[in-house]
Amino acid sequence: MVAFGKKLKETQIQEWQRYYINYKLLKKKVNQYARQIEVGDQDHYYILKDFSKMLDKQIEKIVLFLWEQQGQLARRLSNLGEQHADVSNISELQEAYREVGWDLLRLLFFVEMNAIGLRKILKKFDKRFGYRFTNYYVKTRANHPYSQLRQVLRHVGIEAVVGTISRNLADLQDHQGSCVSIYDRPTHPLPDPVIDSIKAAVDRLTNSTNFLEYLGKHALIVQEELPTPTKDHVLDERYHFMSLLLNLVSTFLYMVNTYIIVPTADDYSISLGAAATVCGVVIGAMAVAQVFSSIYFSAWSNKSYFRPLVFSSIVLLVGNTLYALAYDLDSIYVLLIGRLCCGLGSARAVNRRYISDCVPLKMRMQASAGFVSASALGMACGPALACVLQTQFKLFNITFNENTLPGWVMALAWLIYLLWLWISFREPSSYEDEDSVVSQDAKAELLENGELEDAQPLILSLEEKQYDEEEEEEEEEECDISEEAPEEAKKPVTSIVSAYKLLTPSVKVQLFVYFMLKYAMEIVLAESSVITTYYFVWSTTNVASFLACLGVTVLPINIFVGSYISNVFEERQILLASEILICLGIILSFHIIAPYSVPQYICSALITFVSAEVLEGVNLSLLSRVMPSRLSRGTYNGGLLSTEAGTLARVIADGTITLAGYWGMSRLLNVTLLPSLIICISSIVATCLSYNSLY
Template identity: 70%
Template sequence: MVEFGKKLKERQIQEWQGFYLNYKLMKKKVKQYTTQIESGALDHRNALKDFSRMLDTQIEKIVLFMLEQQGLLASRISQLNKQQDSLQEEPDISKISDLREAYREVGRDLLKLLFFVEMNAIGLRKILKKFDKRLRYKFTDYYVKTRANHPYSQLQQVFKHVGLGAVVGAISRNLGDLQDRQGSYLSIYDQPALPLQDPVVDAIKAASDRLTHSTHFLNFLAQHAFIMHEELPSAAEEPPSEERYHFMSLLLNLASTFLYMINTYIIVPTADDYSMSLGAAPTVCGVIIGAMAIAQIFSSVYLSAWSNKSYFGPLVFSSLVLCAGNVMYAMAYDVNSIAVLLIGRLLCGLGSARAVNRRYISDCVPLNYRMQASAGFVSASALGMACGPALAGLLQIKFKIYEITFNQETLPGWVMAVLWLLYLVLLWITFREPARDTDVDPIPQEPNTEEQVSLENGPAQPLLLKSIENEEDEEGDEESEEASEESRRPANSLASAYRLLTPSVKVQLLIYFMLKYAMEILLSESSVVTTYYFGWTTSTVSIFLACLGLTVLPVNIVVGSYISNMFEDRQILMVSEIVVFLGILFSFNFIVPYSVPQYVVAGLVMFVSAEVLEGVNLSLLSRVMSSRLSRGTYNGGLLSTEAGTLARVVADATITLAGFVGESKLLNITLLPSLVICIASIVATSCTYNSLY
């Protein structure tokens, strides 16, 4: 594994080498400060002052060069604009073609400048992180706080490419105007959503968006897939390989995700009734629902490892286990055994193939389709979450065939068993095992690329490329400039992966735990709470849960298309946490009698804000996480999945334990831990806020 500084140098544009951030020099200075402070020859204050001055000088060098290049590009565009004006008076097809190519050439030079700015932004973030780590000092917090919002801030020039937006707009507008519009004049300002066919414009837009972290609906939705991407750009485009891509196989992976989410939530409206039918308390529904999550903690690991060798095998195994688990869940009624019911749910969790579904998108879907595939993964999860309770609401029938009972408690199991059996048949007929690279490391690695994008709704395997920006230097105290091969390898256990977590990453995992805990409490206890307070039927609970699930896509459209482009991720993160807190607080039974509007509004606020929080949380997590956690079986995606799954297990266990106190106190007792964890996450976010810049 090549060390970051060497990679940075290899990607530099040769004629501009003298204007890049001198990462190697600054890395040596950090090491020097460490040695001097340990020996007592230097104190933290003087190191801070000296390093700040050096950083200011380096940033000023970058910014002045950037402004100079920006002026040259603006001058060339101005000259081309004059030629374009003259062509409007005397149209000439050949000259229009030459002019278009000239604009493209300026666009390619602009793309080089955007790559220049982006690599410097990556190097700057990394050296700030290194200083904090080696000197055990919150230098990033101080530096960002004092520089980012200053009226003469040069930091904004590097991180937000202030001023370059005008050049990006000029190139996009003029190339757009020169396209053949079949006789009609359409400007990018009149119809911003109009697709631009010119690849140079698309590349500029992608590079610009990546640098500013601006986004759109598909991008924001795909973030929920937690697909970390390559942050170190390359000026040379690499065509994506489509040799391993098979559209039907992708659809089968998305179908598996959809069915699994239905399987998870189809029992929620009836789990309390089922437990009472078997002689248990209604709050045992927490254990019934949570059993699937408990098993998923283990299945995420072994199926993720299995997918290193095959995709077809894990999917077949998953379908068989889920089919058997659902049959046992349904048969528990007639054998009158709560143990059989729980074993059935555990088997369903052991068949969770979400890690395989994500891994398939990561390894086998070409980059130019990957964002859409990731968004499809999240959409399938959201629709499954909505369809599960809705389907349970439709199964309000009762009959017997021989000695087997079919009613609202058992039908979810029988229906899901049939659906998984049909899926298995379709899988056997149409799935194509992708070709494997036999001469590379068994854990798939993605090639470096200029493109693109990310994310997901409860990760277990990262779907994007590794994030070089967040690669931690693990070289220790060795004199060599390159880290040892051992220190660059992926984590080989959950414990070693945990040791790579920085405070910022731990805070983001805490937030992820909090939002999953709050959402699970809301969903899992909904049937018990609404039956006790409002006398809701199974159909009413099903409609309520389905409506919550249906808010996922509209909320992501609003946030991804508008809010995420108006505010920074860290700002949205903080506000979303506060709104989740307010939703939890308003859900408490302070007022007697407890009203339906209070419960519904509070639940909706909590669920929607948690959904918004998940997207920005995973986006920030992908940027602050070490690249050693971007590959291998024990990756950052697996850690976040385990955090989310553990949150669901703890939440479901809390519901069952609170049931011993009584249903009248269930709501407040289960909401109290949510409130405490939410407050802790808000405080922790405040402490690491500036490190999320």
């Protein structure tokens, strides 16, 4: 990854160079402050004030230039509007509007580069001094009525220019006068590439989403802020649709495997002579093993994708077979070993890495959405399938019933998948130095073929720039809090400890929020069979139907939030509101007033589960933005950290259910909900403390 200061200089629109944020100056100032604090020359209060004034001047420079350019675009559009009456020059008007569109795109690119630079310098300051500065600066500037910060980070007012260009271009293309804006969905797409480019630029700046983009964020596959076409060109050669499909099927089957046993785990435990609450250990055994399997599968995927997927399928085949045979062997230990094997076969890290490493950038969001959709469908299909498997018979002295059939069905499914994988999967070609800077020969070839110009029309020049000694020294100062060498700072981290050291307070808070929501969801799902049997005498079919209905809500909720809610409210607002709703759902779940009713249980579970689903989307979206760039790739990446946090939450939640069983069934519900409530309140407090750093 190229240092941002260098990338900013290379991609600047040259005639506007003096209006960009002076990232180099600000970065040197941060380093100077660090040295002053070390020797005791300055206090934190002075540094906050002084750096704030510097940023204010930089932002004012950007905003004044932005207004000047908007005014020029507005005048040009006004002049073009007066020429609409002359129908003889439609083609000339179209071309003139396109020129304005490309100039607007240049301006949007200018704003985007400055917004990225501003966020990066705030993040750099926080690495050195904690998150006090971002909290202070955003709190005092963002909500002020004369705020110029909002002009850069939210670019208020520029949408009007966008709407005028898109509407007039559509009007000129459609002689019937249909006024189509960039946000409409016409039957026949507009042929002008400038419209699509403007829409993409506006969506990036406003963080606008549609359902597909919002759903894709759940996968925590970090998107590059300024992707290079060369890297995507390389990935095109590695992409294979059937291999991607096999990864998505693996994701789906694993989630089915996880939740298919939830409705019957308590009955299975009782049939083997254990207590009903041992279902927590049975369900959680898979998550315990996944804590370790995620790490070695992530490391394995550095060298191969095919071999870990084959290993995963074999282990899951064996694990499900052991799970099913435990009934006839009358052994709770065989049952637990089977579930541990299933957890050891968790290849979700491989599935995620394949999308991140082998799917072209232009398709990565769709593939990420497919990954999340496969998980959601598997979560719903698991209990639904358990609902269907309500039969009993014997074959070759092997018992097939509602307890063992989930194991046999999943063993058969993994056997079929293994054969399909062996026949159809194609190992991606090896690659070296994937994250290195593009060579000059490659750049020249792309420029000659016109690929680089088409992919990045706003970059006026990508010729090699010579840096003087001062600039070389400045690049050497590009380091994090641990003062790593420049080459070291570009490499992926090599251990969990190294990854943890890179985490800022904002990232730690978001990982804690993710832990909380997974803990709350697991309590609702894992103890549902025990609770509903004790209070309402529900059958396995009723429990399975209830869980399947909860799972079915995942996609509709994400459609609603991704298409509407996330475009109206800031993500940090949705984050805090969702946490409060989870807290409300947990409080409503407590058994305080007898009798405990079905409506109370269903409503509280629905509020908790749905709120957690909403929270997961915005939480992972924010996490992907605040996650350090070094954690976007390699074995110990951001996706692995979030997976570990979520898996650990499930392990602790399932263990809590089993331990709570020692206090008796009458106290089980309240005992398991109390830790959920404490963790949820703690996450709300942590979110409030880091709220401004999520701007």
